[in-house]
Amino acid sequence: MDAGGPRRSKGGNAEVIPLPPSAPPGVLTSDALASDAGFFPTPDQYLALVRALKDDGFELCADLCGVDYLEHFDRALPEGVTPTRFEVVVNLLSLSKRVRVRVRVQAGTKEPRVDSLFDLYPGSEAMEREAFDLFGILFDGHPDLTRILMPEEWEGHPLRKDYAVGRVPVQFKEAPGPR
């Protein structure tokens, strides 16, 4: 790795998509992602922005996932975005315009919490439950925020970076075993 930090993929592959007219003012955008246009709302702007995008023809919430940037508070973000540990990434798809946009919201560090998209896209229900289960991100207004992949009594959120990777201890022939 060179002194200037890791190489960054060149962005600008995506068409520049203007903010929809009804979007909340001051949402930061970026066309420097490796694919698709990116919007970076604050948690307060998040729901209003997604609502504006939905009205603008983004009919399908293709994907919603969490990312834990514990080791990368210095990641590339447009100027003015305060990086937090957790990010919620929403990929929206417009069938009529045949474009995708990505909404990345900084969900917080200690107790990540954003609004739920359930009212706009009922299909985000399972995806938000997954993000809650694996990252511990809370979604306000979600009707049924329970674990979905892990058992109900599980402790911790496995996809967090400070959650250790499980391993099976290797048993060698000569090692003193339990027997």
Added chain:
Amino acid sequence: MSDLHVRSAARPELLTVETSEGAQGLQRRDLTTKSELGRELGAVLRANGLTLDPNDVDVERSDDETMIINMGPAHPSTHGVLRLMLELDGEFVLRAKPVIGYLHTGMEKTGEVLSYVQGGTNVTRMDYLSPVANELSYSMAVEKLLAVEVPERAIWIRMLMAELNRISSHLVWMATNGMDLGATSMMIYGFRERELILAFFEKTAGLRLNLNYVRPGGVAADLPDGWEDDVVVICDTIYERSFEYDELLTGQPIFRQRMEGVAPLSAEEALALGVTGPLLRSTGVPWDLRRTMPYLRYDEVDFDVIVGTYGDNFDRYAIRLNEIRESVRIVRQCVEKMPRGDYRSQDPKVTPPPRARIGESMEALIHHFKLFTEGFAVPAGEVYSAIESPRGELGCYLVSDGGAKPYRLHVRAPSFVNLQAVPLLMRGGSVSDAITVISTVDPIMGEVDR
């Protein structure tokens, strides 16, 4: 605490303790508050663009009229380990809730400790019926970040394999769907024809199921000698036999009665729930990523996007049957248009050197060693790549921090999202219809749970 383990029908609350998934499961009506009950109804209605009138919530229905039963996770019609909790009024389904996670193996977490070279072996196991689609989505995401050029021949080989895989996946669907409806002959025929394709996969990639054939930069091996003849035989056989299945199933009155008009889905509901693939197309929305947002060279081949009208079980069946024929068409064109050249990128940073070079060249030896110990570094960035898998939009969201392992690997599994349509489709139907719903939604639990 020991008396907790006594299974006794006289103490139903103990049985509940033993089998309950807690809040993940479907709660009994008398334990459910009005708002909770309404929320669940409302969620279904909202998909229709309607709102719930709170007075419509039937909380008065007492529990001795309804019954909550578990279907699965080991029920033969649940295609693996899907567990459904159904609230029944006699024969009819009032509420349904899928409980998933029984096959959760933490593949997204595993993806973070495997290098990009090893990653293919991980993702290929997610949707175990269409491994090529998984590898393709993953490889395309890595290639987008690397900005590596994939040779023309590799692209066409990928298309050929992806379409063969789509055929084999749909054949298994036809087989298991037939099985669920009692058409056991279809089960045997579907698996028989799939074997032709698996044999070709074995000849090409060395493996039948989890191929790890599509890799970042190209494919693992060139097509074997005489592959054209094999592929043409596969195409001829399957195309011809697809008409036999048509006759066997479409002409079957019992099959039609169980499929036609059962569990309809509207386009608005499908879009609201994020449903993609044959389920979305069955509602009449002509959305196929191969056509609408072309990747590989799908814009250079001729094929039709099959759409349905009613969004019922029968449309979903008809779409899959006809997609087999369309895929045969694409495969034939791949055979015709297959260019000559490299089957993988010649960039030594991404592609390991050929075995023969390692003995002669120091540089090749170093590249080989570096690639298989630490892998290649991928420029930092975030990318989402989506392809049309046999079940819908298969997306891969990849975050790289500039190292040799993905910082975050998220797979947007079509089955996981499509499964949300199950409670809506089952509502009001009978239990036997519920089985056809699971079957035609076609969830692959490996992909749902990852």
